[in-house]
Amino acid sequence: MGNILVVEDDLAVGEVICDTLRDRGLNVQCVRTEEQAYARITSFPGLDGLVLDVNLGGGATGFDIARFARQVMPDIAVVYVSGNSSPTAFKAFGVPDSEFVEKPFTPDDLAVAVTSRLDVHDPRVSVPLV
Numbered sequence: 001m002g003n004i005l006v007v008e009d010d011l012a013v014g015e016v017i018c019d020t021l022r023d024r025g026l027n028v029q030c031v032r033t034e035e036q037a038y039a040r041i042t043s044f045p046g047l048d049g050l051v052l053d054v055n056l057g058g059g060a061t062g063f064d065i066a067r068f069a070r071q072v073m074p075d076i077a078v079v080y081v082s083g084n085s086s087p088t089a090f091k092a093f094g095v096p097d098s099e100f101v102e103k104p105f106t107p108d109d110l111a112v113a114v115t116s117r118l119d120v121h122d123p124r125v126s127v128p129l130v
Contacts, residue, residue, distance in 0.1 A: 049078070
C-alpha cells in the first residue's frame with residue numbers, strides 16, 4: 001500500500017505535500033484541478049489514498065471528489081487539508097472514516113495522518129520496542 005493522489009490547487013502547497021509524502025516512501029501523483037482528479041481516480045485502480053484540499057477554487061470541492069472516489073473505490077483512504085474549512089464542515093460533508101488536517105500543518109502532522117489512514121509505517125518515526 002502507498003499509492004497516493006494529492007489534489008491541491010495551490011502549486012507551492014501541493015509541492016510541499018507531495019515531497020513530504022514521497023520522503024515517507026509513498027508513491028505520489030499530484031494534480032491541481034478537479035478534472036485531473038476525476039481522470040486519475042477512474043484510470044488508476046491501484047490508488048490507496050487521497051489527500052485533498054477542501055477548497056479547490058472551481059466547482060467541485062475535495063468533499064465532492066472524495067465521495068466520487070468512494071463510489072469507485074469504497075476502501076480508499078481519505079485525508080482532507082484546508083485552511084478555510086473547519087472540523088465542523090469536515091464532520092458534515094466529509095466521507096466516513098477520513099481525516100482532517102488544518103492548514104498550516106507541519107510535514108510530520110500530515111505524514112502521520114496519511115500513514116495512519118493507510119495503516120503503513122512511516123520510516124521516519126521510531127516505534128519503541130516493548
